[in-house]
Amino acid sequence: MLSTPQFSPELEEFRLTVRQFIQQNLPDDIRQMVACERMDLPREAQVRWHQILRGQGGWCCPSWPEHYGGPGWSDEQQYIFEQELSLNDAPRLMIYGVGMLGPTLFKYGTKEQKKRILPDILEGNIFWCQGFSEPDSGSDLASLQCRMTEDGDKYLINGSKIWTSDAHLADWIFGLFRSGGGERKQQGISFLMIDLSSPGVTIRPLKIFEDTHEVNQVFFDQVRVPKENVVGVAGQGWEIGKYLLSLERFGTAEVSRTKASMKRLTRLAYAPVAGGMRLIDNVDFAERYCKIERSLHALEMTERRLLLGDQRAESVDTGASLLKIRGTEIQSDVFRLTAEASAHFAAIDIARSFTELQADNPYQVGDATRNYFNYRKTPIYSGSNEIQRNIIAKAELGLS
Amino acid sequence: MTDTSLYEQQSLIEDSARRFLDHHYSFEARRKIIHEEVGYSTQQWKEMAELGWMLLPMSADYGGLGGDMALVSTLTKEFGRSLFVNPFLGSAVVSTKIIEESDRESLRSEILDGIGAGGVIVSPALYESQVRYDLDNIATTASENDDSIVLNGTKTAALYGNVASELLVLARSEAEHKNADFSLYLVPVDQQGVAMIHHRTHDGGRMSDVLLNDVKVNRNQILLRGQKTLPIVKRAIRYANASICAELVGAMEATFEMTLEYLKSRQQFGKQLSSFQALQHRMVDMFMRCQLAESMRREAARAIESANETEQDMIISAAKCEIARSALLNAEEAVQLHGAMGMMDEMPVGHYLKRVFTLGLLFGDADYHQNCYRNMRVQASE
Numbered sequence: 001m002l003s004t005p006q007f008s009p010e011l012e013e014f015r016l017t018v019r020q021f022i023q024q025n026l027p028d029d030i031r032q033m034v035a036c037e038r039m040d041l042p043r044e045a046q047v048r049w050h051q052i053l054r055g056q057g058g059w060c061c062p063s064w065p066e067h068y069g070g071p072g073w074s075d076e077q078q079y080i081f082e083q084e085l086s087l088n089d090a091p092r093l094m095i096y097g098v099g100m101l102g103p104t105l106f107k108y109g110t111k112e113q114k115k116r117i118l119p120d121i122l123e124g125n126i127f128w129c130q131g132f133s134e135p136d137s138g139s140d141l142a143s144l145q146c147r148m149t150e151d152g153d154k155y156l157i158n159g160s161k162i163w164t165s166d167a168h169l170a171d172w173i174f175g176l177f178r179s180g181g182g183e184r185k186q187q188g189i190s191f192l193m194i195d196l197s198s199p200g201v202t203i204r205p206l207k208i209f210e211d212t213h214e215v216n217q218v219f220f221d222q223v224r225v226p227k228e229n230v231v232g233v234a235g236q237g238w239e240i241g242k243y244l245l246s247l248e249r250f251g252t253a254e255v256s257r258t259k260a261s262m263k264r265l266t267r268l269a270y271a272p273v274a275g276g277m278r279l280i281d282n283v284d285f286a287e288r289y290c291k292i293e294r295s296l297h298a299l300e301m302t303e304r305r306l307l308l309g310d311q312r313a314e315s316v317d318t319g320a321s322l323l324k325i326r327g328t329e330i331q332s333d334v335f336r337l338t339a340e341a342s343a344h345f346a347a348i349d350i351a352r353s354f355t356e357l358q359a360d361n362p363y364q365v366g367d368a369t370r371n372y373f374n375y376r377k378t379p380i381y382s383g384s385n386e387i388q389r390n391i392i393a394k395a396e397l398g399l400s
Numbered sequence: 401m402t403d404t405s406l407y408e409q410q411s412l413i414e415d416s417a418r419r420f421l422d423h424h425y426s427f428e429a430r431r432k433i434i435h436e437e438v439g440y441s442t443q444q445w446k447e448m449a450e451l452g453w454m455l456l457p458m459s460a461d462y463g464g465l466g467g468d469m470a471l472v473s474t475l476t477k478e479f480g481r482s483l484f485v486n487p488f489l490g491s492a493v494v495s496t497k498i499i500e501e502s503d504r505e506s507l508r509s510e511i512l513d514g515i516g517a518g519g520v521i522v523s524p525a526l527y528e529s530q531v532r533y534d535l536d537n538i539a540t541t542a543s544e545n546d547d548s549i550v551l552n553g554t555k556t557a558a559l560y561g562n563v564a565s566e567l568l569v570l571a572r573s574e575a576e577h578k579n580a581d582f583s584l585y586l587v588p589v590d591q592q593g594v595a596m597i598h599h600r601t602h603d604g605g606r607m608s609d610v611l612l613n614d615v616k617v618n619r620n621q622i623l624l625r626g627q628k629t630l631p632i633v634k635r636a637i638r639y640a641n642a643s644i645c646a647e648l649v650g651a652m653e654a655t656f657e658m659t660l661e662y663l664k665s666r667q668q669f670g671k672q673l674s675s676f677q678a679l680q681h682r683m684v685d686m687f688m689r690c691q692l693a694e695s696m697r698r699e700a701a702r703a704i705e706s707a708n709e710t711e712q713d714m715i716i717s718a719a720k721c722e723i724a725r726s727a728l729l730n731a732e733e734a735v736q737l738h739g740a741m742g743m744m745d746e747m748p749v750g751h752y753l754k755r756v757f758t759l760g761l762l763f764g765d766a767d768y769h770q771n772c773y774r775n776m777r778v779q780a781s782e
């Protein structure tokens with residue numbers, strides 16, 4: 001792997017501290033799941049790791065300031081921390097509560113909301129999921145129709161949200177709901193938080209074609225929600241939702257995760273093969289491998305430039321779009337090549353075949369083919385790559 | 401020039417296959433079938449034999465229908481359209497083409513009759529994982545004693561080994577490892593020393609690893625031996641690849657059609673998705689890849705029937721490499737353009753991705769064929 005420029009000695013020291021902590025404290029069963037590229041970790045495993053990080057002075061919430069219980073890190077520290085998590089096979093952070101709702105409440109929440117909600121995220125007591133998409137409103141999010149009407153001191157919610165990741169693990173959902181109309185469809189949308197144990201909520205599991213359960217449809221039938229669960233002003237939630245999604249878009253470039261996947265592929269490529277050729281000695285494989293490595297390096301340096309470097313020159317908004325597009329494209333390339341690297345073995349549906357085989361899976365990357373199939377989702381979600389291109393065309397290039 | 405009688409035969413096969421599959425193998429029916437123990441419907445397998453499909457790849461000399469690839473690939477293209485998974489490729493195509501070349505007359509006709517009638521399934525056990533697709537360097541050995549031959553080695557990707565009664569085992573003589581002396585054996589699955597691990601494949605198919613531990617075979621089980629062995633096996637593999645190309649093209653066409661349909665029916669931003677020019681261009685690219693793939697499918701069929709060996713080899717490698725890559729790319733695009741719906745198990749589109757990925761791996765993946773093509777090109781004269 002190509003090396004990248006060092007940070008300051010203090011920051012590199014910080015990196016070593018973080019690395020050592022992760023290596024010494026990450027439970028092996030969790031590390032294994034992540035090393036197999038699984039995103040669908042059981043709640044129990046996520047909470048266990050979250051609490052280990054919590055004990056380190058709020059490392060579980062790396063972007064949170066100290067007065068909310070976070071470590072109060074600089075951008076560079078957060079960046080390095082995230083990289084070390086990835087490169088040492090630690091789980092992704094609990095994105096919906098920690099990465100999205102928390103920082104959104106810092107900006108838009110009332111005192112009461114911050115006091116009521118943030119501690120449970122910090123402690124890992126409450127699991128959140130994100131309800132934006134609806135059956136008829138995907139890319140065109142602002143057309144959403146899940147209704148929110150006033151009913152005394154409560155709101156009544158009717159309709160459904162779809163593709164809700166982790167709703168089956170979550171306690172609460174936040175999202176955007178239609179509370180009124182206006183000239184523009186972005187008007188009359190409210191940002192609301194709903195307890196999933198409320199009467200009238202049902203959750204239907206949806207299966208992904210490679211067999212995992214990650215997403216759901218959440219139905220709301222006359223669900224009553226206290227008014228204090230609106231974030232910001234009712235009817236003006238669009239701006240809040242946009243802000244929250246911009247937080248996600250940086251994460252979904254997954255550059256450091258892809259670096260970790262590339263490290264796994266590298267191990268495979270250089271592994272000796274008894275009676276055969278190493279993968280890297282195969283010209284066609286090597287060419288594809290090198291191309292990915294070059295692109296990934298360019299992407300990593302772009303990420304550093306946009307996230308940490310001179311931000312005055314570039315629009316951060318479209319920078320996130322760029323990173324998301326190229327990040328997920330390169331991620332797909334890594335997963336495709338990792339799957340194809342194992343020739344006939346890649347055809348085997350390990351989970352549905354004999355379990356003994358899992359033990360001596362020669363590639364130690366779990367079921368690489370399943371991962372390849374599963375990660376087809378990344379160019380679709382968090383604003384599809386097509387929509388991200390529209391954003392760059394419009395906001396960066398002024399084309400419309 | 402189109403040969404009208406060939407054209408008519410193709411239409412007949414296409415019609416009967418499409419009718420059969422529409423009737424018996426809807427996406428819903430398929431979901432149940434692939435999760436059953438053996439992975440396909442034995443009842444349907446019988447009906448396929450009654451329709452004469454098993455005889456299509458087989459030479460007329462042995463009771464088959466001649467093995468014209470233009471016809472076989474018409475059939476397998478329909479299989480591809482419907483995501484039809486079954487032992488046809490392994491048994492009726494590869495094993496048939498290898499067994500046909502054996503000079504052991506009685507054994508040959510007995511097995512070919514069985515395959516043709518659908519009652520016998522023979523699984524080719526050729527590949528080994530450490531050498532990927534490179535048959536020249538397999539490690540399974542056949543060591544000859546006075547009255548018997550002993551096989552040792554581990555085979556992979558034996559298609560539908562779970563339902564085969566016999567395996568075709570490719571081995572090399574232990575003595576001369578360099579100047580290879582290959583041979584091919586008919587080995588009943590219950591022969592002492594044979595163990596199998598059966599797997600499900602991502603597309604709902606089945607394949608097995610075969611462990612051969614001091615398997616004693618007798619001379620009657622030798623189907624091929626000597627210099628001609630490997631060329632015969634490779635010819636059968638070319639034939640199989642021409643058939644796979646057609647399956648891939650069938651799958652590409654179906655994926656293209658369902659994606660086009662989807663974009664026309666789904667609305668976002670108050671318009672049909674199909675009205676966005678960015679997506680129109682993506683569909684046009686998919687369409688063009690389908691067209692070129694269809695031409696290469698026909699070209700592969702033509703090469704099987706007419707070209708000389710070297711040219712055949714190059715065309716098949718070119719076709720497999722190009723079609724496998726295009727099919728995978730189109731399937732990825734199809735999923736992408738369906739949005740989150742494309743990730744759903746209940747939608748066919750993701751299952752096409754699984755199918756073309758898996759099919760692409762069999763009998764040499766795109767990288768392997770690219771490499772073969774390059775080697776042949778370098779060796780050829782200007």
Ligand SMILES: Cc1cc2nc3c(=O)[nH]c(=O)nc-3n(C[C@H](O)[C@H](O)[C@H](O)COP(=O)(O)OP(=O)(O)OC[C@H]3O[C@@H](n4cnc5c(N)ncnc54)[C@H](O)[C@@H]3O)c2cc1C
Pocket residue numbers: 129130131132133137138139140162163164165166214215377380381382383384385386387390666668669673676678679736737738739740741743
């Ligand atoms: C695994 C997974 C997890 C998800 N998790 C969540 C979640 O937790 N919460 C949540 O709210 N949502 C979630 N989503 C939904 C995701 O945000 C949507 O799938 C995404 O916004 C696209 O919407 P859609 O699926 O309706 O596709 P559509 O909007 O129907 O789009 C279909 C295709 O058309 C393209 N397209 C649409 N409009 C245009 C245009 N104007 N120009 C060019 N191309 C266009 C799209 O890019 C796509 O390729 C998840 C999705 C997946 C796959």
